[in-house]
Amino acid sequence: MLGPSLVFRARAFAFTTAILLALCDLAFAGRASIDASVDKNSVFIDDQVTLVVSAQGIDGEPELPDLSDDFSIVSQSQSRSVTIINMQIESSVTYRYVLQPERVGVLKIPPIIARAGSRTLKTKPIQVEVLGRQAKPRQHRPRAQPWLGRHVAPFEPNEQAAAGDRDIFIETSVDKTTVFLGEQITLKFRLFSRANLASADYTPPACTNFWKEDIKGKKTYTTIIRGRRFRVEEITTALFPTNTGVQTIGPASLTCSIDTFFTPMFSFRNFGQQRPRHLRTKPIEITVKPLPKGAPATFHGAVGQFSMSAAVDKRNVQLGKPVTLTIRIWGTGNVKTIQQLPKPNLDDFDIYEPNVKETIDNKKSPIYGSKTFEFVMVARKPGPHTIPPAEFSFFDPQSAKYKTLKTQPIRLEVTGSVSKTPATPLAGLLRRTG
Incomplete structure (x- = not known):
């Protein structure tokens, strides 16, 4: 049984600790701040925008506004840093959102809200000008790599190398972009991953004005990109155009969760968590030529x-x-x-x-x-x-x-x-x- 003096000391220690924690919370709340910025304020419709939200001393996570009318979230991540300077503890969190514009025009990212005790913090609204598709000289298009097959601009010229630096990404490609009416096009969707996926939800591209036949079976193999080994899962679809003119194969998308416990590339603080990812490919345009004249009666x-x-x-x-x-x-x-x-x-x-x-x-x-x-x-x-x-x-x-x-x-x-x-x-x- 504890003596009276020990009980008193324990209670005093607990009370002092609670006071210190409360003072720390008040200190953090007093220094609470949130800021948002984008990596570029003018982009083409096929480009992506990175939204960076930096927060300090807030409660929970910032509240991202509804962006679905103007942007889709391709991926998101967060990083946390804690520093101690002159016995002062400072903790900050950085959230990164990769956004894909959905339409042309001047788009607005509304204020992002965060809570710090009884205070409500807001960022300033951000405007992003989205232009139409950029005309690219033919000679500047990336040449297909052996492991990629024949591509239809899956990446911008500077993106192909960057793909090898990502832990997970997706792409779509076709074997040809100019066909006759009714001629088969082979569409391939590929998921490249170095991470362990806890779940994955694939949405195939919209193929209006195409008759579609899915090829049975999913092909799985590994490949090396920039010295890094990726697991590849490939889905093949046969498409037959039913209308002439320029037809569009819409973007494919993948929503998945990465199991960080079994993925060694993530830091120790993320072990056991599941990181959500939202990925989307670029649309592909197909030129469909009419059949020539002079068809036989049969x-x-x-x-x-x-x-x-x-x-x-x-x-x-x-x-x-x-x-x-x-x-x-x-x-x-x-x-x-x-x-x-x-x-x-x-x-x-x-x-x-x-x-x-x-x-x-x-x-x-x-x-x-x-x-x-x-x-x-x-x-x-x-x-x-x-x-x-x-x-x-x-x-x-x-x-x-x-x-x-x-x-x-x-x-x-x-x-x-x-x-x-x-x-x-x-x-x-x-x-x-x-």
């Missing part, structure tokens, strides 16, 4: 490289029994644009509407697919018959020419005699399929 919009075949399930058939003609078209391109083929021109046959089958192989790019037409035919007269060639035309973007495919004629031998009560084609079909 062209109905298919663009790509295709082949065609025709076959029957039997060449000798009894009168009144069905025979199936199968015409298959396959190749690279958007097979959904392949329209239904006309029925074969055979006067002595009853020909029914085809059964159409479509398959798309989206495991790799370019997209490969096929379309199959199955025509059920029933002869009305015996004897030799010839199924005429089927024709299919498409536009080949590689040669910039229309091409027409023709199948070989197919000979059929129909045996039997015409009955006074001819067999019902439906009954024959039921026997065939049942």
Whole structure:
């Protein structure tokens, strides 16, 4: 059991400590301040602005105003410093926000609010002039690096090197920026990271006036940038333009949290925390050319490289029994644009509407697919018959020419005699399929 003197000393020590802490708080509150600035007050729409907020002696974090109408927050970070000079403790926090302008014009960052005891502190509003896209000489565009594939200005000329100095960044690229109407574009989204991600929410780019087919599977690999190893996750999408003119692939975005406990690049004071990041790519413009004039009569919009075949399930058939003609078209391109083929021109046959089958192989790019037409035919007269060639035309973007495919004629031998009560084609079909 503690004696009275020890109890008194403990209570006196606790009281003195509380008084000192209160005095420190009052001292910090008396010196409380907040200031905000940007790294540049005039930028182009594709550039980014860094907002720096410096605070001292405030309670909690500063209250950032709603910027969603004018800016999106690409990333944010904070750093803290504590100094002791002549037994005086000074603590300051610096918050950095990387902002992406959303529109052209004179944009305003409203005052940022902070609390210090009963006081309310505010920064001065900041104006940023946002100009239209900067015209860049063609020769100044960054040359694609081997690990990047073919790029469409993922970075400004001075940004590509800076990318290697970041712990996490994203980009989008396409294999070509000028295409014909309906020609495939391969869009790749890549996440480069040296950090351990606790969570990630990917929003794909808006692709208005494009038909989209996602390539299955996510590719994961590592690469070296400026001597630093990055883990890369890659998502591929096939796009087919449906309108001519200049079309825009919108920005892709990623919202993620970095687990600093398992990421050695962060300082010890951040261990166990999760740092939020908001990343966004730049939009990509695609020039879509119309298809040339002079399309053949059998062209109905298919663009790509295709082949065609025709076959029957039997060449000798009894009168009144069905025979199936199968015409298959396959190749690279958007097979959904392949329209239904006309029925074969055979006067002595009853020909029914085809059964159409479509398959798309989206495991790799370019997209490969096929379309199959199955025509059920029933002869009305015996004897030799010839199924005429089927024709299919498409536009080949590689040669910039229309091409027409023709199948070989197919000979059929129909045996039997015409009955006074001819067999019902439906009954024959039921026997065939049942």
